[in-house]
Amino acid sequence: MEEAELGNEIVEISMQVNGVSVVLRTPANRTLLSILREDLRLTGAKEGCGIGECGACTVLMNGKAVNACMVLAPKADGARITTIEGLGDEARLHPLQEAFVKHGAVQCGFCTPGMILSAKALLDENPNPTRLEIREGISGNLCRCTGYQQIVDAIEEVAARKQGEES
Amino acid sequence: MSYPAFRYTAPRTTREVVETLRIAKEKGIRANVLAGGTDLMPQLREGTTTPEVVVDISRIPVLKRIERMGNEIRIGAMVTHAELVTSELVREYAGVLSEAAKMVGSPQIRNLGTLGGNVVNASPAADTIPALVILEAKLVLKGPEGERILSVTDFFTAPYQTVIEADELLTDIVVPLPPPSGRAVFLKLARRKAVAIARMNLACMLYYDRQKETFEWVRLCVGSSTPRPVRMTEAEKALIGKPFSTEVLQEAGRAAAEQMVQLSGLRSSTAYKKPVVGDLVMRAVRMAVEKG
The missing domain is CATH 1.10.150.120 ([2Fe-2S]-binding domain)
Known part of the structure; x- marks a missing residue:
């Protein structure tokens, strides 16, 4: 009982990324940015400074701009995420x-x-x-x-x- | 990019948070509360904070409310800076807190960072703290034994140090409604306008009686210049009962500069900060009076 309250190292995250439902299991000690880039191969968001100063990792979380490098991955559970890949493509630019x-x-x-x-x-x-x-x-x-x-x-x-x- | 492994939990109630923190404390396990993450995440990356358990408090609705209760505004610890900027209640009754929140970081940081996080992180350069000091805000800390409420000035002990216990959670920031006659100003000096840590910031609220031509009351707090946030009482005294004149403003500026040096000692930055704090005080008081 007591141990359960201290949580788990592995978490399940389900989120909408560019309108697509994504469910994944991952260690909790990662950022939303690393999930987007490494697991989902959405490499539009960049890691610049990694500490929220440069904005190269900016994505929309529930419609609001955030630094994905400062969002712990499990915080995105249940969220709607929009990356640059969700805005337009080469044939039809935003x-x-x-x-x-x-x-x-x-x-x-x-x-x-x-x-x-x-x-x-x-x-x-x-x-x-x-x-x-x-x-x-x-x-x-x-x-x-x-x-x-x-x-x-x-x-x-x-x-x-x-x-x-x-x- | 990942950090040394830790366990993660996102309780649904403040009680569960406190219980988790209590268990961790009892077992000698390092636990960190995760609010908006704008301070903790860079610390994890730099390895200056190495939790074994991260307790995410973003799934607790009661921590996100802003409501008026009688003569107070109660702001949940998870209210973001962006929400402080747009909240009608905060703008109307605690406008200086809105102004201070607007100066924090960048749009992205204001969307993530929270008032509770800004308070508990206890940076001497935090923008919201001088505003809370002049609003005479109170903090509600919830622990295993129940709640305790303390004045914001009693919360901080030194830069990045507070009286919060490892098994306590800041749940609410309570702002008593200031007298409607008050006019408030928030100023920030930094190397650039956005994403910059304050070199100095200042919150001021006062009532200047134009009939009597005297300052009736003044509340002043200068941030980034003293080891813990305090009211600039000497400067306040230099104004109260006096008319609005250049000499009186200069005297208040001098008093603030002297009090700063008294509290902080002579530091490498004193040569810069001493004249600047005086000028900032003068500018803020003038701006507040001009607000009518």
């Missing part, structure tokens, strides 16, 4: 992906998946952000190539387009 290509917002590409997911979380919550709000929305994502202007431009264009569709 509007954010299209805009990033168009504006040259991708250089080395390492930050791009996380950057796009932060942008998606922002636009889902605030479809018409100001430039300042866009900068705040991506403030947890480092990019060492672009200087951010092209990224902000790309997000701004998608926001404007969305607004156009609504009116």
Whole structure:
């Protein structure tokens, strides 16, 4: 009885990843990022710093942007996870992906998946952000190539387009 | 990337958490409570914390509530910084806590990190702590013998050190409604705007009576500058009963700087922090008065 209350080293996790139900058994001492990359082979989310400072591992958990490197895997049990692979594919890009290509917002590409997911979380919550709000929305994502202007431009264009569709 | 193996449990009630912590303590097993993970996960990675048992408290609904109870707001320990920023209740009655939470980390970190975690981690640079100090918040700790409630200033003993026992869980942060006349300001200085640890932060709430032209009451707390969070009582005294003037503000700034040096001793950062704390106090007080 007492031992049971101290838990187990192996845990079962069931979650929705990009709309697909996934059930797996894994040691508890892993991150959501390592499950996504190593077990599910979704390598879009990157490990940069591993301590929540660079945002390269950003994914959406129940619609909110999080650093997958700081989510202990069993915490994702029951969650809906969206990675860059769930947004679009080469044949049919997500509007954010299209805009990033168009504006040259991708250089080395390492930050791009996380950057796009932060942008998606922002636009889902605030479809018409100001430039300042866009900068705040991506403030947890480092990019060492672009200087951010092209990224902000790309997000701004998608926001404007969305607004156009609504009116 | 994985860490040394540990056992994981995610109890559904605070009672079960306390029971698990009690058993672990009794058996001499290292147990860590996992809240949002934004402090614990980097510690696991760096190997500075090596639990044998991780107790995840994210599956306990009661720890996620924010509710008004009479003259208090009760905030569950698992309420995230993002929720503090958007909560109508917190914004209306404890706006300075919302402002402080907005300064934490990044959107991703605010979505994960929790108020309870920020308090228990007890970093001297934590953004929410100065806000809780001037709100005169109380903390509810649940242990095997029951609950104890203590003032937030009695909780911290030194940087990263608190009075919480190994078998206790912080369940709630209780904020008494501040007087409606109060005007509050939160300021943070850091190397950059996002994902930065505060070099210094400050929470201030005051009531300036424009008819009488005097400060009626003032609450000031400067973070990242004293070994444990305290009210800047000398600066408060320098303002109360005085008019809003440059001389009075300067005197308050000087008093705050002196109290900081008295509490922290002369450190390598003092040459920077002493003039800056004075300026920050002046700026915050001016901003609070200008709020009307």
